[in-house]
Amino acid sequence: MRIGYPCINTSLKNPNSSTFRLKSYSEKRFNETVKNNLDHLLRILHFNKKNNIFFFRLSSDIIPFASHQICQLNWKKKFETELNEIGNFILKNNMRVSMHPDQFVILNSSNEKVVENSIKELDYHSNLLQNMNLLNDAKIQIHVGGVYGDKNASKNKFINRYTKIHECLKSRLVIENDDRSYSLKDCLDINKETGIPIVFDVFHHECLNDYEFFKDALTSFSKTWNYSSDGNPIVDYSSQSIGDRRGKHAKTLDYTHFVFYYKELERFSSEKSVDFDIMLEIKDKEYSVIRTLNLIKFGS
């Protein structure tokens, strides 16, 4: 079971800008920023290795404006060396990475322009992972999208759009249950039609579920993964930030809450011979991962 964190490492300082405004776009700025981001990513991966962290979510901002018209540079070619080096490091160390495109990626949107932009953005994510020569276990996770007042119609829209995307992207794309619109059960309905694997977010599942037993949820979601090609089923973990609005992530690890889920996963794992990878969506990032690794190793 690998445990990881998303996008940012709070221990390492990034001395340069990681992105810029569209207004500030220039080839020079672009090249400097991408170079800096890739160098920094490699530093994070080294940090992770040193701390026995083998799962990490790559920021979508590594190549700024990659899917925007303004970006006409062949960054895959220009940064081939860096991309290869990062990919080799990940593969050599049996690491896994994933990505989570932001909220503007809506495959089931009723606006064709939004869909078009979404596919461009997904292509960028797919190209980035592809150019690092990563395995198909490097997933791109998105939410199902909007409801638009008719969930069934919107689910079907997702299914139709998904069937039309190209195989390379398909081999990486996965959906995640969200906390307000599409529950695990909704995702399973979509999986039945498409075969798309499901990332199971346990916190979202607390917020929105269909009263299923937790064990049944684990069984059904893990079955959507073809372990040999997709890798271990991914679980997203976070907990409620106390006193804040429902769905807001906690700033630091809720020890008891995490242990409950970890033990459930561990038990399921040994019974069914399924291994999971857990993504900790906690504001203090690698610090919480290191705490959980110590907890598992030393039991305290």
Place this chain on the structure above:
DNA sequence: AGTTGTCAAGCTAGT
């Protein structure tokens, strides 16, 4: 140096 308004992109629920 520190503060603050704004940033490519969508959608939902809460106020």
Place this chain on the structure above:
DNA sequence: ACTAGCTTGACAACT
């Protein structure tokens, strides 16, 4: 009607 929140605040202009 407006805003917080979302996987992650951070850039850039201003004081």
